[in-house]
Amino acid sequence: MNTDPELDRSHKEPKDGMLSEGITSAKGNFAETLPISNDKFSEGGPDNKVLSQITVSGRQCISHEGMSPSSGNIPDKPTEIDHHLYEFGSVEYHIQASLSEPNNTYLSISTPLLSQGVLLSHGLPRHTTEMFEGIPPDVLEIVEPAREGYQLTLRLDLARIPRKKDSVKMITQISSVQAAILSFQLKEILRNISNEDLSLGMYKPLKLVYHPSETFFVVKQPTKFTAVFPMRFKENTDVSIATAFFQELMDVGSSTAFAKAPPCHWSPIPPPELRGELIEDLSTNGGFVSFEISSRHVEGKKLDKTVWGVLNFYSLVKYHVKNYKVLNSHMLTPKINVKQCTRGFIQRRIRKRLQNLVERSGYYKIIVPKEVQLGYRRMRKLISLSRSKLLKGRRSLTNKIKRIGSRIKIHAFNRFRRRWLTFPRFSSVTSYTY
Amino acid sequence: NFPCQEVERHNKPEVELKYVTSPELLLNPGCDIYVIVSCCPPMHFNFAHSSSQVLICRNEAEKCLIETSINSLRISLKVKQADELENILTKKFLRFLSMRAEAFEVLRRKPVQGYDISFLITNYHCEEMQKHKLIDFIVQFMEDIDKEISELKLSVNTRGRLVATEFLKQFV
Numbered sequence: 001m002n003t004d005p006e007l008d009r010s011h012k013e014p015k016d017g018m019l020s021e022g023i024t025s026a027k028g029n030f031a032e033t034l035p036i037s038n039d040k041f042s043e044g045g046p047d048n049k050v051l052s053q054i055t056v057s058g059r060q061c062i063s064h065e066g067m068s069p070s071s072g073n074i075p076d077k078p079t080e081i082d083h084h085l086y087e088f089g090s091v092e093y094h095i096q097a098s099l100s101e102p103n104n105t106y107l108s109i110s111t112p113l114l115s116q117g118v119l120l121s122h123g124l125p126r127h128t129t130e131m132f133e134g135i136p137p138d139v140l141e142i143v144e145p146a147r148e149g150y151q152l153t154l155r156l157d158l159a160r161i162p163r164k165k166d167s168v169k170m171i172t173q174i175s176s177v178q179a180a181i182l183s184f185q186l187k188e189i190l191r192n193i194s195n196e197d198l199s200l201g202m203y204k205p206l207k208l209v210y211h212p213s214e215t216f217f218v219v220k221q222p223t224k225f226t227a228v229f230p231m232r233f234k235e236n237t238d239v240s241i242a243t244a245f246f247q248e249l250m251d252v253g254s255s256t257a258f259a260k261a262p263p264c265h266w267s268p269i270p271p272p273e274l275r276g277e278l279i280e281d282l283s284t285n286g287g288f289v290s291f292e293i294s295s296r297h298v299e300g301k302k303l304d305k306t307v308w309g310v311l312n313f314y315s316l317v318k319y320h321v322k323n324y325k326v327l328n329s330h331m332l333t334p335k336i337n338v339k340q341c342t343r344g345f346i347q348r349r350i351r352k353r354l355q356n357l358v359e360r361s362g363y364y365k366i367i368v369p370k371e372v373q374l375g376y377r378r379m380r381k382l383i384s385l386s387r388s389k390l391l392k393g394r395r396s397l398t399n400k401i402k403r404i405g406s407r408i409k410i411h412a413f414n415r416f417r418r419r420w421l422t423f424p425r426f427s428s429v430t431s432y433t434y
Numbered sequence: 435n436f437p438c439q440e441v442e443r444h445n446k447p448e449v450e451l452k453y454v455t456s457p458e459l460l461l462n463p464g465c466d467i468y469v470i471v472s473c474c475p476p477m478h479f480n481f482a483h484s485s486s487q488v489l490i491c492r493n494e495a496e497k498c499l500i501e502t503s504i505n506s507l508r509i510s511l512k513v514k515q516a517d518e519l520e521n522i523l524t525k526k527f528l529r530f531l532s533m534r535a536e537a538f539e540v541l542r543r544k545p546v547q548g549y550d551i552s553f554l555i556t557n558y559h560c561e562e563m564q565k566h567k568l569i570d571f572i573v574q575f576m577e578d579i580d581k582e583i584s585e586l587k588l589s590v591n592t593r594g595r596l597v598a599t600e601f602l603k604q605f606v
Binding site for chain 1: 518519521522523526527530531534537538575578582586589590591593594595597598599601602603604605606
C-alpha cells in the first residue's frame with residue numbers, strides 16, 4: 001500500500017469483515033506497508049488481518065518474510081504516522097508513530113463489548129498481562145491509562161521483534177488482541193454472573209455480540225451454562241448443508257468418545273430458555289444450536305478453549321459451508337486439514353463426473369465401419385464381372401446370328417440388325433458412385 | 435427425416451412442436467390406457483399410455499415420461515429425492531449437466547416441466563449413433579445419476595462429521 005503522504009483521504013465506509021483505512025493526517029514520506037503473510041488467519045476469526053498490515057516509521061521495518069533494514073526499502077528520514085483502521089464496522093485501531101519517539105509505535109484499540117450490560121469488574125489492564133505472556137516487555141508495553149476513546153493502548157518497539165520463527169508467534173499474539181479482549185469479557189461473564197439474577201431465580205439470557213449480525217445467548221443455570229446460537233443463512237443451499245452438519249454434530253457429541261464434550265442440541269424452533277426474547281432475535285432459517293457448558297469445561301486451561309470455541313462457532317459453520325481457507329490456527333481447531341468448503345467440493349465432484357459421462361457418451365457414436373468402406377470395392381468387382389459376362393453373351397449371340405445367317409439376303413436386315421440386335425454399352429465403371 | 439408440414443423449408447423435431455393440426459405425427463394416437471405391471475416385488479410400475487406418450491411411475495417421486503413423434507423422441511426423468519439435501523444436490527447436478535448439454539448431444543438444455551432432466555433424440559442422432567448403444571447410454575445415465583447423488587450426500591455427511599469431530603476434540 002503506497003500512499004501519497006500529502007493526500008488527505010476521506011474516511012471509507014467500513015464493511016463487515018473488511019479492513020478499511022482512513023488516513024486522517026500524515027506528514028513526510030511513508031515507508032511501504034509490508035503485509036505479513038496471512039495464510040494462517042481466518043476470516044472473521046481471532047487472528048484478524050488488521051495488525052498484520054502495519055505501516056511503520058521510516059527507520060524501522062517489520063517483516064514476516066525476513067526483510068532487513070538493509071533491503072533498501074526504507075527511507076532515510078524518520079516519519080510520522082497516524083492511521084485509523086476499522087474492522088467489522090465497529091472495531092477501531094489507531095496506529096501512531098511520532099518523530100519525538102522514533103523507536104516506539106503506539107497501537108490503540110477500541111472494540112465494542114460483548115454485552116453492554118456487563119462491565120469488566122477490574123477493567124482491561126488486569127488481564128492484558130495474561131494476554132501478552134511470552135512477549136518481552138521491551139517489545140510491548142501497556143500504556144496506562146489508555147488513550148481517550150480507546151480501551152487499550154500498547155507501546156511497541158517493532159525493531160526488537162525477532163526475525164526468525166518466534167516473530168510469527170509474537171505477531172499473531174499482538175494481532176489477536178481484539179479477539180483476546182472479547183475472550184476475557186466472556187470469561188468474566190462466565191465467572192461472575194450477576195447475583196441479582198440468581199436471587200430472583202430467573203436466569204435471564206444474556207445477549208452477546210461477537211460480530212455484527214452474529215448474536216448469541218448465554219443462559220446461566222444452577223449447574224451449567226447454555227450457549228444458544230440462532231443460525232441464519234442467506235441461501236437455502238447453505239441451510240441444507242448446515243442442517244446436515246448440525247445433525248452430525250449432535251451424533252458425534254452423543255457418542256461415547258466425546259462424552260466429556262459439552263452436549264450439543266439442534267432444534268428448528270427456539271429453545272425454552274429464550275422465551276421472552278425479541279422476535280427479531282429469534283427469527284432464523286437454520287434453527288438453534290445450543291451447547292451445555294458445565295463447570296468442568298471452564299476449569300483451568302479448559303476455560304480458554306471453551307471460550308474460544310463458543311466465540312468462533314459461527315465462523316466454523318460458515319467455513320464448513322462456504323469459506324475456502326485452511327483453518328490452522330492453534331487457538332481454534334488445531335488440525336483441521338479440510339482445505340475446501342462443502343460447496344466447492346460438490347462443484348468439483350460434479351465437474352469431474354461430467355467429464356466421465358461425456359467421455360462415455362462419445363463411445364456410442366457411429367464411426368463408419370470397415371464393411372461400408374469395402375463396399376465400394378465389392379461393387380466394382382460385381383460390375384466388372386457382369387460386364388464381362390455381357391460381352392461374352394453378346395459375342396456368342398452375334399456368332400450365332402452369323403452362323404444362322406443364311407445366304408438369303410434380306411433387304412434392310414443389316415440395318416435392323418445393327419439397330420435392334422446390338423447390346424447397349426454400359427457407362428464406365430469408374431464413374432459409378434455408391 | 436420429416437420436414438415440417440406447417441412451416442415451409444423447416445425441419446424440426448415434431449415432439450417439441452406438437453402441432454394440434456397434425457396429431458398423426460405424434461404417432462400412436464388413441465384413448466388413454468393405464469396398465470399396471472408388477473415386475474418383481476417390491477417394484478410396481480404403472481404404465482400410462484396416452485395419445486403419444488408413455489408414463490412409467492414407480493411412485494409419485496420417480497417417473498419417466500416417453501413422448502414419441504415421427505422424427506423424434508423425448509424422454510423425461512424425475513429422480514428420487516428423499517430429503518432437502520438430496521433435492522439440492524440433484525438440482526445442482528442435473529442443472530450442471532443440462533447447461534453443458536452440447537457435450538452429450540441428446541440432452542435437452544431445459545427439462546420438461548415437472549421433471550428433472552430430459553433427453554431429445556432426433557432422426558439425426560439415430561443416423562449418427564448406434565441405436566442400441568444409445569439406449570444403453572441412457573439407461574446407464576439413469577443409474578449413474580442415482581449413484582452419484584447418493585455418493586454426494588454421503589460425502590457431505592462425512593465431511594460434516596469430520597469437522598464436528600475436530601471441533602469437539604478441543605473440549606475433550
